Amino acid sequence: MKKNKIIIIGGVAGGASTATRLRRMDEFAEIIMLERGEYISFANCGMPYYIGDVITSRDALLVQSVEDMHKNFNIDVRNFSEALKIDKDKKVLTIKDLKTDKSYEETYDFLVISTGAYPVKPPIAGINEAKTLFTLRNIPDMDIIKNYINTQKPKRATVIGAGFIGIEMAENLHHLGMNVAIVEMADQVMAPIDYEMAQIVHQHIIDKGVNLILSDGVKEFRNEGKEILLSSGKTLNTDLIIFAIGVRPENMLAKEAGLKLGSRGGIWVDEYLKTTDDSIYAIGDAIEVTDFITKTETMIPLAGPANKQGRIVADNICGRKEKYNGSMGTSVAKVFDYTVGATGNNEKILKSKKLNYKVIHIHPGSHAGYYPGASTISMKLIFDNNTHAILGAQAVGMEGVDKRIDVIATAIRAGMKVTELKDLELSYAPPFSSAKDPVNMLGFVAENMINGLVKTVQYNEINELIKNGAFVIDARDSLENSFATIPGTYNIPFSEIRERLNEIPKTQKIYVFCQSGIRAYNTVRILRQNGFDAYNLDGAFKTYQSVYNPTQISFQEELDDSGKLVFESKETVKEMEIPGTPTLVVDASGLQCPGPIVKTFKSLESLNFGEVLEISATDPGFKKDVKTWVEKTQNTLIDLKEENNRFTARILKGQRTQTKSKPESGVSKEDSTIVVFSEDLDKAIAAFIIAQGAASMGKKVSLFFTFWGLNILRKPKKVKVKKSFIEKMFGSMMPRGTKKLPISKMNMMGMGPKMIKSIMKKKNVDSLEEMIKSAMDLGVKITACAMSMDIMGIKKEELIDGVEIAGVATYLGDTTTSNHNLFI
Numbered sequence: 001m002k003k004n005k006i007i008i009i010g011g012v013a014g015g016a017s018t019a020t021r022l023r024r025m026d027e028f029a030e031i032i033m034l035e036r037g038e039y040i041s042f043a044n045c046g047m048p049y050y051i052g053d054v055i056t057s058r059d060a061l062l063v064q065s066v067e068d069m070h071k072n073f074n075i076d077v078r079n080f081s082e083a084l085k086i087d088k089d090k091k092v093l094t095i096k097d098l099k100t101d102k103s104y105e106e107t108y109d110f111l112v113i114s115t116g117a118y119p120v121k122p123p124i125a126g127i128n129e130a131k132t133l134f135t136l137r138n139i140p141d142m143d144i145i146k147n148y149i150n151t152q153k154p155k156r157a158t159v160i161g162a163g164f165i166g167i168e169m170a171e172n173l174h175h176l177g178m179n180v181a182i183v184e185m186a187d188q189v190m191a192p193i194d195y196e197m198a199q200i201v202h203q204h205i206i207d208k209g210v211n212l213i214l215s216d217g218v219k220e221f222r223n224e225g226k227e228i229l230l231s232s233g234k235t236l237n238t239d240l241i242i243f244a245i246g247v248r249p250e251n252m253l254a255k256e257a258g259l260k261l262g263s264r265g266g267i268w269v270d271e272y273l274k275t276t277d278d279s280i281y282a283i284g285d286a287i288e289v290t291d292f293i294t295k296t297e298t299m300i301p302l303a304g305p306a307n308k309q310g311r312i313v314a315d316n317i318c319g320r321k322e323k324y325n326g327s328m329g330t331s332v333a334k335v336f337d338y339t340v341g342a343t344g345n346n347e348k349i350l351k352s353k354k355l356n357y358k359v360i361h362i363h364p365g366s367h368a369g370y371y372p373g374a375s376t377i378s379m380k381l382i383f384d385n386n387t388h389a390i391l392g393a394q395a396v397g398m399e400g401v402d403k404r405i406d407v408i409a410t411a412i413r414a415g416m417k418v419t420e421l422k423d424l425e426l427s428y429a430p431p432f433s434s435a436k437d438p439v440n441m442l443g444f445v446a447e448n449m450i451n452g453l454v455k456t457v458q459y460n461e462i463n464e465l466i467k468n469g470a471f472v473i474d475a476r477d478s479l480e481n482s483f484a485t486i487p488g489t490y491n492i493p494f495s496e497i498r499e500r501l502n503e504i505p506k507t508q509k510i511y512v513f514c515q516s517g518i519r520a521y522n523t524v525r526i527l528r529q530n531g532f533d534a535y536n537l538d539g540a541f542k543t544y545q546s547v548y549n550p551t552q553i554s555f556q557e558e559l560d561d562s563g564k565l566v567f568e569s570k571e572t573v574k575e576m577e578i579p580g581t582p583t584l585v586v587d588a589s590g591l592q593c594p595g596p597i598v599k600t601f602k603s604l605e606s607l608n609f610g611e612v613l614e615i616s617a618t619d620p621g622f623k624k625d626v627k628t629w630v631e632k633t634q635n636t637l638i639d640l641k642e643e644n645n646r647f648t649a650r651i652l653k654g655q656r657t658q659t660k661s662k663p664e665s666g667v668s669k670e671d672s673t674i675v676v677f678s679e680d681l682d683k684a685i686a687a688f689i690i691a692q693g694a695a696s697m698g699k700k701v702s703l704f705f706t707f708w709g710l711n712i713l714r715k716p717k718k719v720k721v722k723k724s725f726i727e728k729m730f731g732s733m734m735p736r737g738t739k740k741l742p743i744s745k746m747n748m749m750g751m752g753p754k755m756i757k758s759i760m761k762k763k764n765v766d767s768l769e770e771m772i773k774s775a776m777d778l779g780v781k782i783t784a785c786a787m788s789m790d791i792m793g794i795k796k797e798e799l800i801d802g803v804e805i806a807g808v809a810t811y812l813g814d815t816t817t818s819n820h821n822l823f824i
């Protein structure tokens, strides 16, 4: 029997898989594997970690050597050998021996192209002169980068492109102690996930101290790559650049041989991975595959598909008829302490294909909350609104992300409907999951939505709804609500909803949210059964907050019955030894934001001044929040440790002052607060002159506008808002904005203000409008009193941009760090 002669071009993921499977299927075939480089079958996925010293053995990346592959599999491995030309009619391949520079021809019965993809390097000005710039595709690239780092000792690194390779490189360079910047043209990192999911990752990257620059691209590399000019005009100084903006299929051989290419430039293959030539197969990053979900052509440059395709092609060459059923793009990546996973299509793709889909966001725990170390997984699931097929899923969290994404990927592959996720019997014990696994939870939510038990709106719809007068209930406790909430919403804690139904209008739709969705769902069920048309904010405050307020929780002080600030501890603890052992140890692991802060607050309440609380949490937001909270509440953060994704804070109740007069942290009474009660132009000008002066001296300045003072902040043009008759009357009688303000003396029917303005102009003094703007630019906080607005019928839409609306408590909070308080 004639021996099959098979030549494989490319000796790494797809190529090496094909070769070894072929040998296992056909002991007698002649198998030649060509590789242009020195190394075959290396672990390219491990390279960023070797550069970052996480993988310390270079040899560990070299999975198979040329010799071993030959010895163990009897494969004729020819490294340093480049395939130059395919003559498909004659079935002849021209090969160049790169060591001798000599070319020769080799016939074949079957040819397998697994040439991979190369890093895109567009002709940006200065790119070829940039001596600091590197791309990463193979072992020699890795060695060059590693050698550069070892010899040049770069301190600042810039990663261009925030795909998987870029992000992994950023993390590893950061691990080496470099100051890292990431520049990404899109408004988000990691294209397989959607924006709101990426926002969680953005915050984490920023928290790690990486300079994340989104929606900006490179315009020019200057000074041999030491300086990067961005499209925004920003410049970055850098010692090392990793250029990772994406890859393109290595298709030249196929193209020149006249094989069909797909619309994206990848080699076209049929379901058996055969090209338009019967004897030539192609696999891996070089081909276009069918998207398993939409059945359209796509490119998915990942190792899993390349390896599996290699096996299928080997089988088909050996006479089997194996189909490749398409790729789903299931992927996972480590981003510092987070895992980011995705499978199937994301919303961006589905939107562009105009599919009718529904979205679910949930934030379950990675395992039972009562077992130590639980953390939140933020999950997104998308399903077909008509067929209920699962179209895609995304997850971000510290633990258990890969498991959930893999279960959903399996469900998609098995053609399961979204509701069937609830039936999956998944392994459970407290350290690993919950009796209702997050994947089951997705099934429950989907079923509730499909059955009409709950209707949802999305995080990106709620602001518009509020603007148009929607009634939105924050179903969290008032303490949580006071930390941060969606502006324009109404706080009715879930526990009070039954008693407070009379506060809710029956004539309009009601929207409800809580922190992670459970309390809002329960509230919605109560409301619906009481005849309200109630909707749940999908993904709850957690998803909303990740998009609209990703960086901070604003702590608003509250007044207790006696008018004292609840969070403010008036007493200070004199310089003293910090107790070695904490008085109270609290485990807030598994609680989601602001749960750990609420627990901190409640725990500290039970302590005496000078006692120490030790509190641990797994919520990543806790790290930042606890610092802010402790500072705001004038307690003392002794230390904050991070170990295995667990944050432990030791907090001394009260403020620890030094023996000398200056406090160690917290209240330095240097700031400035001004209450603006009057609407007179001259007084307003005086207030802003003082404010600007104080701000430019580095003080924090807070202007609190109340009663007539609110008129200074009104927009000059009439704004359409719903008002009662009295409110309309009142509004029309009061001056609308800076242009209409009277002066306190010699107003003379409006002549006075005109004279003042013209004198100010002549003397080159800024107008009041300019003063307000520059005060805001200087960081002066401008707050409108919520209570006076209500009394005077002024709506928030009528106020100029940049004004905060808050209660007297916020103002009182500001006065605690102020050394004077003016009343104008």
Ligand SMILES: Cc1cc2nc3c(=O)[nH]c(=O)nc-3n(C[C@H](O)[C@H](O)[C@H](O)COP(=O)(O)OP(=O)(O)OC[C@H]3O[C@@H](n4cnc5c(N)ncnc54)[C@H](O)[C@@H]3O)c2cc1C
Pocket: 009, 010, 011, 012, 013, 014, 015, 034, 035, 036, 037, 044, 045, 046, 047, 048, 081, 082, 083, 084, 114, 115, 116, 117, 136, 137, 138, 165, 250, 253, 283, 284, 285, 286, 301, 302, 303, 304, 306
């Ligand atoms: C830094 C990095 C990290 C990655 N991390 C992951 C990850 O975590 N998970 C994941 O799923 N994927 C990851 N990938 C992608 C994954 O490595 C690829 O999808 C996979 O290797 C593709 O296999 P392939 O056989 O198509 O191409 P490759 O593995 O790239 O092999 C192609 C080979 O063909 C050779 N070649 C090309 N043209 C010729 C020619 N004319 N003659 C001879 N030889 C030729 C090339 O030299 C190359 O070695 C990563 C890739 C990189 C670069």
